[in-house]
Amino acid sequence: MRENLHRFFRAARGAGVRVSPAESIDAMRAVAAIGFEDRGILRDTLLLTLAKTQDEKKALGACFDLFFARPQPSQAANENEAAENAEQAVSEQSPSGQSEQGAGAPSSAEDMSALGPLAQMLLSQDRNQIAAAIANAASSVNLSDIRFFTQRGLFSSRILDELGIRRLRDDLDDMLASNPALAERLAMATERLRDDVRDTVSQALLLYGREEAENLRAEILRNAPMARLELRQVEQMRALIRKIARRLRERYSKPRKRPRRGHLDVRRTIRRNAAWGGVPFLTAWKRKHRDKPRIVALCDVSGSVAQVSDFFLLLIHSLHEVVDDVRSFAFSGHLIEVSDLLEANTPEKAMGEIMSKVGFGSSDYGSSLADFEKLAMSAVTPQTTVIVLGDARSNNLDPRADILKRIGERSKRLVWLNPEGRTAWGFGDSEMPRYATFCSVVRQCATARQLERAVSDIVASYQ
């Protein structure tokens, strides 16, 4: 059973639950105290010791159900017995049948001894024994190493080899000549064996391969251009963005240890030691005040940039713990503030509303920047990072780079994220080179990976 638990830990890791060695030791101790009698309690115990968040509990619960979903051996045995009894009853009831078989029976017994162990096992129809044999073979070919669905065939054939399928095939060939009836039975049993092995492998893939498959898909998605996603991928991308947000939150929400050494804070020291007549038992040091990031985001929501803006806004607004204060603006022909919309609604609904208000127009960077200056220039302070997300294609209208210059001067940093590749900047109606001179950083932002890098850098600059 210890072996089983170890395999379960592996499966749990596959399901995305982080199980550290220390936790697995705890789980072992807990299970030792609880025993294996009650499956419900065992499930609770593992959930208590291994899963440390609500999501993990859900994942681990599903994993547990899958892992222990194999048919209960005792039940199967009962069925077997029942079947055998029935067979016996039938043969007893029909003595004539028995006499017919009588000629074949002794010879089949002789055959049995000449057969390989697998054939004997299959003919004896002991399902428990077969299940145990499959499980043994599976562990000896390291079935728990399975990662991708393409490996299914490989593992199936390895398990069958391990079981001794070759000998079985020879036996079957021999028998076909000597005892066709028995051969047919054996062939059928072999088919069933193949099915069982296939099921075992599929289940193992579900258990152990999930993480890898997910990673692979996430990796592909991460590097796919966000502007051109299929509809079904949009949902996955949202999930990915949420994951990125969680990672960034974890990384930046804990304040790093403040420097303890430095200048003595005389005022606080005296106040703190007033109780002891001013004898300084306790010292107080001056601390550096660390701001949380303040972000003003301007997002182009016209045409092809809209999708990227969507993900960007989703990411920025999922960073509550890290980012103190976000004000977001959306523009294409003109500019409006959308912070409240995004706070109050689900991202899907908010984006729909934003689109109906300003989306789908041809973009006019000049008048949008002018709108911003009128509306919210006061929101830009020396602690603010201003992020502009757009392709800087202004349809040959006045780019008003002078406003961007003023924004750059007022803010801590001015970051421009452009979904287009560097090679396209400055061609056609792109005003990127003109804008770029006033920006602290200009970077391409077409994929989720680039988006994460960009936002991570912005937040890190406040640490």
Add this chain to the structure above:
Amino acid sequence: MTEHRPAASIEAVESGLAAQGYIASRQIATAVYLADQIEKPILVEGPAGVGKTELAKAIAAWRGLKMIRLQCYEGLDEAKALYEWKYAKQLLYTQILKDKLGEVLGGAATLHAALDQLHDFGDVFFSKEFVEPRPLLQALEQPAGCVLLIDEIDKSDAEFESLLLEMLSDFQVTIPELGTVAAVTAPIVILTSNSERDLGDALKRRCLHLHIGFPEQKLEERIVESRVPGISQTLRKQLVGFINEVRTLDLKKLPSVSETIDWARVLVLLQASELGHEMVKDTLNVLLKYESDIEATLPQVSTFVAKATRQNVFG
């Protein structure tokens, strides 16, 4: 009731807690049993008012142990949680002993000799006498063991979390001047959190993680039964059914078990035997804590009451 050995079985835990008026689900009972068996702290998470703090109180009452409570808040540090030196007492003692100092050092001819004599006295001023134990140290010093409740750990700073790690894994704390203080008897440690911020992995790794959500209808009925004895069975069923309906709404603050109990008490006080529209509308402010929530629920009251009473007919 004051038995000191670990509980014999999960059922024993369940019945023991029930005797204290705490109806535990099987998961909760399992967690308490395991915490006893493998001596691990329990980290309890869940929405406000589902009985996280109450669990610690119930365990303490059941085991007949003292409960020591440490309420966490922003800025809590080791001087308030672990120990502090009694500075004033130290100061006072030096003043009083000033005269004695002359006698002690009387025989010394040189400065070195005087210093050596002083060294013989050791660190009298940094001894146990002068340590003011705060909750965490108190918990370790209880000879019979105790229940240590670290309440709302998510409100404290990340630094404080790290401070707890030694305490949680080995039941000991290190005081630089005194050395390591280990627990006389390992306390039962319960940490509660409202998930206001994500706790560190290191902390989580050292604990059993128990999530208490809203209870199932049957369980909640039993809880109401044990907490509000005077309530009729019909009303109990309808009330719990109604609250379960309210929980399906999208509200700012969903009513939790404590609100259920309060509401049940109010209804008993008003001598209600059945749920009525008017009465529900009048007492909704016991159940819901935001004006906007009440407004969102009011139009639904009739349907919910109807549903709850109908359930009763069949259930």
